[in-house]
Amino acid sequence: xxxxxxxxxxxxxxxxxxxxxxxxxxxxxxxxxxxxxxxxxxxxxxxxxxxxxxxxxxxxxxxxxxxxxxxxxxxxxxxxxxxxxxxxxxxxxxxxxxxxxxxxxxxxxxxxxxxxxxxxxxxx
Numbered sequence: 001x002x003x004x005x006x007x008x009x010x011x012x013x014x015x016x017x018x019x020x021x022x023x024x025x026x027x028x029x030x031x032x033x034x035x036x037x038x039x040x041x042x043x044x045x046x047x048x049x050x051x052x053x054x055x056x057x058x059x060x061x062x063x064x065x066x067x068x069x070x071x072x073x074x075x076x077x078x079x080x081x082x083x084x085x086x087x088x089x090x091x092x093x094x095x096x097x098x099x100x101x102x103x104x105x106x107x108x109x110x111x112x113x114x115x116x117x118x119x120x121x122x123x124x
Contacts, residue, residue, distance in 0.1 A: 001074040002081060004066050008032045011064065014086045022093045025100060028054070028061025030089075036067030041114055043121040048072055051088045053095035060099075062092040 002010070015030055023029075039047040048068035054061050073084045094106050118124045 001070060002078075004032070004034055007066050007069065007085070010082050010085055011089065014082065014089055018089070018093070022097060025060060026062070026096055027059030031061060031063045032066055033063050034066050036071055037065045038068075039114075041118065043118070043123055047117060051092045053092045053099070055099065060096060062089075062096065064088060064092075 011032060037049040038045060039049050048071060049065055050068050051062060051064045054063065073081055098104060098106055115124065
């Protein structure tokens with residue numbers, strides 16, 4: 001298990017290694033929230049929100065949920081844990097850049113993933 005501070009440091013290093021252009025117009029930046037966030041469609045308390053892209057009157061920003069990330073990936077060795085953090089960041093940055101481009105393909109993909117999850121749980 002990694003501490004909140006360790007996770008934040010890893011995210012900082014990963015974010016610094018990615019091309020600056022991916023962050024254009026991300027006025028609110030990146031935030032690491034300590035909470036665990038369960039997905040509203042979770043059937044058995046086993047579907048967590050790891051990160052979210054937000055657009056509102058405050059601006060555009062990304063929130064990562066430390067509690068969720070720790071619960072899902074906290075058991076992994078450091079190298080694999082960092083890779084999962086990189087994937088989560090890349091996923092949320094893609095939401096941001098698709099929004100800027102007027103595209104929503106990743107949201108459609110996410111919705112299909114949720115649908116597949118519900119089917120696997122016998123809900124659909």
